[in-house]
Amino acid sequence: MAQYARSSAVAVIRLCNPPLNALSLAVLQALEDGLKKADADPSVKAVMICGENRKFSAGADIRGFSSPKRHEGALGPIVSLIESSEKPVVAAIEGVALGGGLEVALGCHYRIAHVKAQMGLPEVTIGLLPGAEGTQRLPRLIGLPAALDMITTGKHIPATEALKLGLVDEIVEENTIEAAIRLANKVIGQPLGPRRLSLKPIPRLPNMEAFLREALVKVKKQARGCLAPELCFQAVRAAAERPFAEGVRRERELFQVLLTSGQARALQYAFFAERAVRRWDTPSGASWSSAAPQPVRKAAVIGLGTMGRGIVTSLVKANIPLVALEQDLEYLNKGRKAVMLLLEREAMKMERGAQALDFHNPARLQFTVDFDLLHDVDLVIEAVFENMALKKEIFHKLSKICKPGALLCTNTSALNIDEIASATSCPQQVIGTHFFSPAHVMRLLEIIYGRHTSPTAIATAMQLAKALKKVGVVVGNCFGFVGNRMMFPYVQQAVFLLEEGSRPEAVDQVLEDFGFKLGPFRMSDLAGLDVGWRSRKDQGLTGPSLPAGTPARQRQGQRYSPLPDLLCEQGRFGQKTGKGWYQYERAGGRTATPDPWLHSFLSHYRDTHHIKTRFIDQEEILERCLFSLINEGFAILAEGIASGPEHLDVIYINGYGWPKHRGGPMFYASTVGLPRVLAKLQKYSEVHPDVPGLRPSAFLKKLVAAGNPPIKEWMSYLSQQSSKL
């Protein structure tokens, strides 16, 4: 757990807990033993702390925070022990020094880092604060503004920036360990007082009060209901206002508040869920452990509309040579211009600038209307219009032109992967890659396997997600896949609530207060109401193919709301037309204001259909929207479309703006308690028997009957499935 060795007068303590030397109780005990041994040995004149496998430490063992044996008070005293040592202690930082790892380094008298090392205090991202005196030492070392920024955002900073901030004393390009031992030998006998951070005053700011006031407003705004950033702020403020020992006491109190909050548990669940979904499997037995990805040396994107442009940008950023194809020169030139604009903006944001992206080089990014140029690519992403006939025509062409083995991906948000694959002679190479708009920004990539998709194709798509710095989640093929399928009942409930008496702004407010970035109506105005309208027309739910005499508010015996169709018929497509569920300052405007026209339209609609308006409270809005979404999640799990609740949660956090500090919809259901979710669905379903989305899923009922087991056990109640958490 930590090795003790000697390099003449320097004791070397190496933290060992692969893969990232997380600080478990055993590691901490070994570190303490090493420090005491070095202290007791008169021939030791200095100490050097490093990590095994060129990684210092990724911090406290996160699993330990929910373990009954947890002992979160264990690290602070060890950091103090390091600092109070009468022999100089040097931290040799390689790889990462994060969280408790960086706090150990802050206890050391000197810090030396490899040029490629990354440092940070990311506790805030798992619902905590740097509770081993980090909130008190860091501001004393690098000043309040920089420390507050690092601690409240949790960002990782590269060694070069750490050097500029004064977080490390030196950076090296070669052997960090040898450099640290040299430094340790050099500083033997030098006074340690000035190197002990707990003794240093905080560098004063001209107007500390005003700075703190403004910083708090910013932190609160960014936190959107998440507790940790504000408590991180309070701990750092204590460093500015109190002596070190009192600040440490305050830090401990605040740490305890966070540790016992449900938010920390949710965020830590989300951390491990994101990692668990990398270990994908399918009901037919394909698995990450046996499938190997194919290399992607060259790719192609077909279609340069909004999605295609974002996908091209993502691939260029991942340094993958690329052919971008459009149907004719007019569309190609329009698409090329838009892509170049996006890439220039991205290049400006990136550290090394445009040169690093290399998108002006035609060997890296080629625009064409010639399908034959796709003959040598390893992977194609088709991103055309959501139209089955068009997609099938393209895939038919691709299976003739592309080289054997090329992966053929379709970017679709709902269409049947098997039907698209049926147009090719190689259905095993066809896979769905559902990007989220804007595709170069959003982290989620839903990866959909069809009946014939090979394990190699899934592994390659997952590898692509990693290369694009996205979270890939493998799911089965059904209408809307996972994300949109769960979204349908949620949006449907929101619209039904309008019919019954609510307003878009009231529904949105409740869901935004819950933590969504955008409520369903603001979201639908942003995405464009015409997208769903087109899909409903294709499904025969509205438009010319709707049989005459179909009741306005019923389809196949189920409740249906024509409200969104009526808005579209009025040309109200959302932001793009300046009017939708809200009104905007102009077409393309972003500022939503409640629209009196819509309010009177709703009243008129209710009168026409003899709907009695009633007051709908916040609880009903929240429960009907969220529980119907969750209910669909249980159906998805029961059908084997996703192999665990963590998949659904990762999709919702990364693709649909679900507040991370609530852990995702299925985790949220587990915190509400499944019996309560079931009881509420039963209640609403009795009132609305013609709404299938409110009818409790059989799997939910089964789990309640089984005594509301913890989320990690859910999948064991379905045969031949197992959860990976």
Ligand SMILES: CCCCCCCCCCCCC/C=C/C(=O)SCCNC(=O)CCNC(=O)[C@H](O)C(C)(C)COP(=O)(O)OP(=O)(O)OC[C@H]1O[C@@H](n2cnc3c(N)ncnc32)[C@H](O)[C@@H]1OP(=O)(O)O
């Ligand atoms: C039994 C009781 C023990 C109690 C513990 C006692 C200590 C008490 C101290 C109390 C003091 C409190 C203050 C300190 C708090 C902290 O330090 S909280 C932790 C802060 N650190 C982080 O948040 C970093 C988390 N890790 C990462 O962000 C990434 O892993 C990475 C470092 C950036 C590396 O990324 P990547 O290369 O992509 O690798 P991963 O796949 O993410 O990780 C590989 C596996 O390692 C697991 N892992 C990573 N970090 C931790 C960790 N800190 N604790 C536990 N496990 C960790 C990760 O889950 C991966 O494993 P699998 O999930 O099995 O795939």
